[in-house]
Amino acid sequence: AGLAGGSADCAAVLVGMNKLFSLKLPAKKLEELALTMGTDIPYCVRRGTVLAEGVGEVLTNIEPPCPFCYVVLAKLPVTVSTAKVYQSLKWDQVEHHPDTKGMLAAMAEGDVPAMGRLLGNVLETVTIPMYPKIADIKESMLENGAEGALMSGSGPTVFGLFTKQERAKEAAKILRKQFAMRDVFVTQIYHVPHGKKERRTTDGRHKI
Structure with missing residues (x-):
């Protein structure tokens, strides 16, 4: 529907598996893996208010949100x-x-x-x-x-x-x-x- 539902689900699986199996992968690595699956998935992994550049791989946290x-x-x-x-x-x-x-x-x-x-x-x-x-x-x-x-x-x-x-x-x-x-x-x-x-x-x- 244009709301990144599938991308958010994918991000949740990545984050969830990292916790469930105690992989201890850093956020940067999760975002790199996410990018191989979709350009907006790294943002969904990070969450919050973020500026996405490039094809979605260059993320900058925005404060205040x-x-x-x-x-x-x-x-x-x-x-x-x-x-x-x-x-x-x-x-x-x-x-x-x-x-x-x-x-x-x-x-x-x-x-x-x-x-x-x-x-x-x-x-x-x-x-x-x-x-x-x-x-x-x-x-x-x-x-x-x-x-x-x-x-x-x-x-x-x-x-x-x-x-x-x-x-x-x-x-x-x-x-x-x-x-x-x-x-x-x-x-x-x-x-x-x-x-x-x-x-x-x-x-x-x-x-x-």
Whole structure:
């Protein structure tokens, strides 16, 4: 769905096996192994707020991390071939590239509205012509309070950033009805600070 589900599962297996069998492989080695399986898997191994460069193998931890906000996820009931999208992407015809430096500055300032304005994904130039409703979903999110909206990965999932939980919930409700979609969810930014371990409270909530 463009949300790196398979990549995250792969990363979890690598990390889990390293612990289960007491292999004691350093994080760098796990990331090197991950890269042989997929370009976004090293990031999933590391987690947190990270700048990925190269083909995904050059990772830089970002502090302060992505500021807290609410996220609405909306997935059309279609399947998109990631391989087909990349094969169809014409790099020489891409006119607008994401402003990475601007995004890092906005994150450092905790400015969610600025982050929303700076969102960019060149793969939209391929997937949206295939599934025009993706653009309609983005527009609906913006009309209903999102600070920014973007297709995730190669699609078809669209995410929107919200500063208010109630706005996010209302937007999700509207999207479900407007596009007859079942897979619309309200979630929030979550991260584990670099260098710290994650644990859970007795009621199952995440705690650092």
